[in-house]
Amino acid sequence: MLAKDFCWGASLSAHQTEGAATEDGKSPSVQDCRVRDDQIADFTVASDHYHRYREDIKLLAGLGIKALRISLPWTRIIPAGVGATNPSAIAHYRDVFATMHAYKIEPMVTMYHFDLPQNLQDQGGWTQRQTVDAYARYARVLFENFGDQVKYWLTINEPNIMLLADQKILGFTYTHQERYQAFYHLMIAEKKAFALCHQLLPQAQIGPVPNISYVYPGSAAPQDIRAAEYFNAVRNWAYLDFSVQGRLNPLFQNYLRQTGIDLQILPEDQELVTTNFPDFLGINYYTSVTVEYPKQDQDRLSGVSDQQSEDVYEKGFYKGLTNPYLQKNDFNWTIDPLGLQTTLEVINDRYQLPIYITENGLGAYDELTADHQVHDPYRIDYLKQHLQSIQQAVASGVPVKGYLPWSALDLVSVHEGMRKRYGLIYVDRTEQDLKDLARYPKDSYYWYQQVIAKRGVDE
Ligand code: BG6
Numbered sequence: 001m002l003a004k005d006f007c008w009g010a011s012l013s014a015h016q017t018e019g020a021a022t023e024d025g026k027s028p029s030v031q032d033c034r035v036r037d038d039q040i041a042d043f044t045v046a047s048d049h050y051h052r053y054r055e056d057i058k059l060l061a062g063l064g065i066k067a068l069r070i071s072l073p074w075t076r077i078i079p080a081g082v083g084a085t086n087p088s089a090i091a092h093y094r095d096v097f098a099t100m101h102a103y104k105i106e107p108m109v110t111m112y113h114f115d116l117p118q119n120l121q122d123q124g125g126w127t128q129r130q131t132v133d134a135y136a137r138y139a140r141v142l143f144e145n146f147g148d149q150v151k152y153w154l155t156i157n158e159p160n161i162m163l164l165a166d167q168k169i170l171g172f173t174y175t176h177q178e179r180y181q182a183f184y185h186l187m188i189a190e191k192k193a194f195a196l197c198h199q200l201l202p203q204a205q206i207g208p209v210p211n212i213s214y215v216y217p218g219s220a221a222p223q224d225i226r227a228a229e230y231f232n233a234v235r236n237w238a239y240l241d242f243s244v245q246g247r248l249n250p251l252f253q254n255y256l257r258q259t260g261i262d263l264q265i266l267p268e269d270q271e272l273v274t275t276n277f278p279d280f281l282g283i284n285y286y287t288s289v290t291v292e293y294p295k296q297d298q299d300r301l302s303g304v305s306d307q308q309s310e311d312v313y314e315k316g317f318y319k320g321l322t323n324p325y326l327q328k329n330d331f332n333w334t335i336d337p338l339g340l341q342t343t344l345e346v347i348n349d350r351y352q353l354p355i356y357i358t359e360n361g362l363g364a365y366d367e368l369t370a371d372h373q374v375h376d377p378y379r380i381d382y383l384k385q386h387l388q389s390i391q392q393a394v395a396s397g398v399p400v401k402g403y404l405p406w407s408a409l410d411l412v413s414v415h416e417g418m419r420k421r422y423g424l425i426y427v428d429r430t431e432q433d434l435k436d437l438a439r440y441p442k443d444s445y446y447w448y449q450q451v452i453a454k455r456g457v458d459e
Contacts, residue, residue: 001455002394007106007402008452009067010060010424011359013113013157015043016411018073020050025086027079029115030125030171040417040431047411047427048437053096059425059439060408061103064452068105069358069404070096071113071157074138081117082134090145097149108282108358108404109150110209111142111193113157114170114414125172126162126182129266136192140200147201154209154282154358155193159186160239161211164312169414180261187242188269194276208243209282209358212236213336214343218292218321227293227318230255234314235289237350240281244351246274255317280401281351284359285386288326288339294319329382331363331420337385344393344400354401360386361406363413363420366442374426374442383444387457405448409439424448 015031021044032043049056060068074081076089100107112135120131135156142153163183167173174182190208197206215235217228233251241249256263294313310320326334344355362382366374383405394400410423418431424445428438451457 002391004455006455007067007356007404008063009065009069009108009402009404010063010408011069011404011406012049012408012411013071013110013115014073014076015046015071015113015115016407016414017047017049017409019043019045019048021046023050024076024088024092025079026073026076026089027081028118029073029075030118030121031115032075033118033121034168034171040419041412041429043412045429045434045437047409047429049409050092052437052439054099055439056409056425057096057099057103057105059441061105062441063424063445063449066104066106067108067152067402067404068100068408069108069110069154071110071115072142073115074112075115075117078117078138078141081120082137085141085145093146094149097146101149106152107150108152108154108356109142109146110154110157110358111139112155114162116171118171121172125174126185127174127178129185132185132189132192135189136196139193139196143197143200143204147204151204153193153197153204153206155190155206156186157209158211158284159183159190159208160235162186164235176259177261180256181264183238184263184265187239188272190243191272191276194278195272198276205279207278207280207282207353207356208239209284210236210239210243211284211286211359212240212343212347213285213288214339214346216288216290216323216339218290218323221293223293224291227291230314231289231291231312231318234317240347240351242273243278244281244353246277255314258316259314278353280354280356281347282356282358283344283347284406285340285343285357286360286406287333288323288336288343289320290323291318291320293317329362330365331416333363335362335382335385337382337389340386341389341393341396344390344398345396348393348398352399354399356402356404357390357400358404359406360403361422363416363422365419366410366421366426368426368428368440372440374440376442376444379442379444380447383448384451384457387451388459391456391459 215232217224238252312320407422409425410427413420426440
């Protein structure tokens, strides 16, 4: 059983759920603009959460959750990314937060979840220092307008995945050098948010929200162990070491040197980086990654990963491979609950900060029956095994303070559109057919309700 004050919750992001992409003064973000296969749903309507948030929050309150993680869309609040704020967006989200509080649900707010204003992207996006300044201004606007309603802030969703993922999916394409410069700017932007939050909202807490999975070596061969250490440094520790310890990870620095990357670092960064730190860690976890030393050079010069799967490669450093000990989900992601426990233990060993699991869940093909039920035992299995792992980690001394699975309701998957569903609540639409967008709790919803009531799962 987990502690009485354990924070049971659920997670969403704005661009994947809200829709209303051109309403209420919203401008396009890189997510609205990226061109996808015609078969994949876009974000114009998504799950229509922008219009149905009251109904959704009420339904989620029925789970007994204490927290709901949502993200705020930068281009609704400051449509051009810089310049004027949009009063009707501020009023909208003040009502969203008031509705959550009416149901005793604490908002946990991701300030930016992949949806950079397209206007900033057109000027170079995160490769440019001015985007750091724009983000800092946006952070100030959020703290000033919602600081009385929101206690828990998350800076930037998964900057490490923004570095590694197929960048077309994320709405931009950078060169190798630009990619790492953008990563550095994201890390600096986060530090500015820590500083501002602590200055303006001393009662609030703020943390990073990377996607962390401990990287395994493919074998006991010393070169494979080194490959795993390097990919751990690039994928996991570069970001968290900078955020929590204010240092550039040495293996990461060596990797940068050897791949010919020269980061532009300003003298004034030093003080910012070494004096501003998070209060807690938000950790997203879906799968683990296994790598080996690349024996032959491949066609590609450097690695672009399909987000979290095996498609990772960096010449002379590491290459992803299929882990023969693990099963996969319908979308080729390995399922590794024990990997979550290991990941949590290693994170705790390195950083000793309270941890909230801010994303964890199973993307699957769900079917709505004629009597409006969704039987998703596969999702229940996945969530149960990961919760068992969390309970074991807590028993071994890791301060996990909350669990906010992905996702509260069905949403548009970043890679796969509407066909890959994560929700505890079904949203009745398909890729192309919007139907009536009605909400139906899945079996996993009722299961999670019981888990919350019992404060955990059986070991
Ligand atoms: C996380 C993102 O990395 O992965 C979510 O924060 C995303 O936004 C989730 O939905 C699952 O990825 P996908 O591609 O299956 O939607």
